[in-house]
Amino acid sequence: MSSSTSSSSLPSGLAVLTTFPDVLFIPEIIIGGLVWILVASSRVPLPMLQGWVMFVSVFCFVMSISLLCLYFCGVHGGGSGWVTxxxxxxxxxxxxxxxxxVLEAFATYASAEMFPGQLYRENIAAVVFAFVATLVYVIHEVFSLLRWKSS
Known part of the structure; x- marks a missing residue:
């Protein structure tokens, strides 16, 4: 794999799948979709908290797919505005x-006694995948900021 931190431009076409930070779109979409599914299928003891989790998972899912499609199509053309x-x-x-x-972890902790069994395990899985998604986005963020700094 080539590292896109050495160049300041964004890849286009299938090169998106061969550059390091941009290949992270795939796990972001998959893990974000899992968070979305798990939160949607679980009971909602705290609607405001889990509503935010649903908004974030759907928003980031759509944003990642949109950016990936735009990079595949080469819409960015090589401008530094796209790097920003x-x-x-x-x-x-x-x-x-x-x-x-963090909010999903709190909602899961708060609902531990209300929903024992399978529903509680779904919430725990949602928490785990939300933190994994956070880690993947942070790694992508670091390398995107390095690319932006070098542009």
């Missing part, structure tokens, strides 16, 4: 997912 947009999107997603993961 990529960095801003990754920072936003990482902060959103961190807040969502």
């Amino acid at each position: 947009l990529d960095a801003v999107c990754q920072v936003t997603a990482a902060l959103f997912y961190l807040s969502a993961a």
Whole structure:
């Protein structure tokens, strides 16, 4: 794999799947989709908290798919404005997912006695995948910021 931190441009076409930070779109989409599914299928003891988690997972899912499709199509053309947009999107997603993961963990902890068994395990899985998604977004964020700094 080639590292895109050495160049300041974004890849286009299938090169998106061969550059390090951009290949992270795939796990972001998969893990974010799992968070979305797990939260949607669980009971909602605290609607405001889990509503935020649903918003974050859907928003980041759509944002990641949109950016991936735009990079595949080569819409960005090589402008440095797209490098800035990529960095801003990754920072936003990482902060959103961190807040969502913490709130989902709190909602799961608060509902431990109300929903024992399978529903509680779904919430625990949602917490684990939310923190994994946060980690993937933070890694992507770091390398996007390095690319932005070098542009």
